[in-house]
Amino acid sequence: MAKLLSFAGSAWAIVSAILTSVSAASLPQPRADVSACKLKANQSVYLSAGFGYDLNCAPSVGTLSAFMIFVDFSDQSATESSPDILRDFFLPAAADWYSTSSYGALDLSVTADTSRFYRMPATAVSYNWERGLTAEVHERYIQDALAAYNATIPPVDVLYIVPTANASAITYSPTFVGDVRTRDGTYVARKSVTFGYDGYRTWGFLVLNHETGHTMCLPDYYPYNGSATGLFIGGWDLMGLISGPSPDYFAWDKWRLGWLVDSQVDCVAEPGQTSHVLSPVEVVGGKKAVVVKHNDTEALVIEVRSSTGLDTKSCAAGVLLYTVSTIIETGEGPVNVLNVTPGSGGCAGDELNDATLTLNGINSYTIADWGVKVTVVATNGEDFKLTIDVL
CATH class of the missing domain: 3.40.390 (Collagenase (Catalytic Domain))
Structure with a gap:
């Protein structure tokens, strides 16, 4: 008879309290309803990185x-x-x-x-x-x-x-x-x-x-053309380099999979300056991402990564920036981590593995083509306060 086994499977604290008590009207706020940043999947693009891709996907919740x-x-x-x-x-x-x-x-x-x-x-x-x-x-x-x-x-x-x-x-x-x-x-x-x-x-x-x-219909984030495995995202997500130092899934995909709820994501879709406080992707609770909508098929995602949880081997905690495209197929670069520390040499074997903004290091990055500037203005432990300027 077959044997069957189942597996189911400080000072900042005061400042933070003051900030959270300030009325919403006195602080810059996200400029759009979060649904505006849920880029729709393109059903003709294999494993499109947008919302609602339909290929009889396995359940993620x-x-x-x-x-x-x-x-x-x-x-x-x-x-x-x-x-x-x-x-x-x-x-x-x-x-x-x-x-x-x-x-x-x-x-x-x-x-x-x-x-x-x-x-x-x-x-x-x-x-x-x-x-x-x-x-x-x-x-x-x-x-x-x-x-x-x-x-x-x-x-x-x-x-x-x-x-x-x-x-x-x-x-x-x-x-x-x-x-x-x-x-x-x-x-x-x-x-x-x-x-x-x-x-x-x-x-x-x-x-x-x-x-x-x-x-669950997630695409590959490594290149199919034989280039280095970390070409597009370094070692920041398991769907790229499996043995990378920071394998936890991107906040974008956690949102698509239903692991993050809409209230944990800020959406920016109009010009102006907004202010945000993000907690690391690796820990439970809190705001996890800011999505800046560029158009109906592209967005910039900002999240915080730490050396905790599934990312204990991370060599560069901080604010990670990457672009998402819903019209680029799996293996062709639907997600690209932005190298905010060019020429650094990287860490843990890849140039992109230290591509994070920090308060005391490189704390600001501008995507000139998109007219977007992201700046780290304060930290509270592993939480980061950011401003985002959209021209």
Whole structure:
């Protein structure tokens, strides 16, 4: 009988108090209703970074249900004592990661059949598992795994297929974004993540969080053209460099996923100066982002990043600025972190990893083409007070 295991998954204080007690009319305020900054997704752009993208996305609030099976191959067979070893490699750390990043809004609930490895009908090498893997071959691999499993799986949001760590020919971990069905047409899941050797060799459990991000319709933020992985965003988000020092999701995506509510985002859509106080993305509560709308498809996002929570390896806490475009596809740079410290050399291996404004360092940055200036004017612990000038 299959063994099934589930994982569900000072002085400033006085100043701050005074500021919060001042009437709203005496301080500059956001110039638009927050809905004006919810840039609509372009449905013709693959994994558009806007709101409302529709590709039967897995749920990002509540429970995301998944089923995990384990496979091996005649040419690269399992030598692990039990699939439990591989289950524990990915879980429950990945579920905990989502609980933390989502402020408790998302429960990754994975049922894993750890009774045995199911033998695939073809050799690992025969799948030609390299970059450029076709959707057809990927689907055949998934259907081969389901045939090898040969048991009913109650419909779930995501099917995880985990190969033995000896399967070096299954080189990387792509996500299949279409409906998952058996060869006889039985519906199984909205999406499937097929893990590869890169998880064991390089990325660790975070590969599950990255790929599951795709099941929720998040794009890749690293370049597909072979350039350096950190070209667009450095190591600031898990959907870019998985092993980056600051892997927590951008506030923009946390808003899109429903992990931030509208009251935690300020929207600026008209000329003038506004004042804002932001708390770090990594901590619960408080205002998390300012979005400056440039047009119907582009916006500037300002957020605060700290060396806490999921970003304990961050090498440059402060105010992060990045642009978002809803008409640029995944892997082409839909999000670009602005290098507010050009020529610094960066930190933790990438020029953009120190691209933050601070009170005592570089405290102001102007996007000339957009006519926007962002200035840090005060701090309260890890909270930042900013002014934003829009021409």
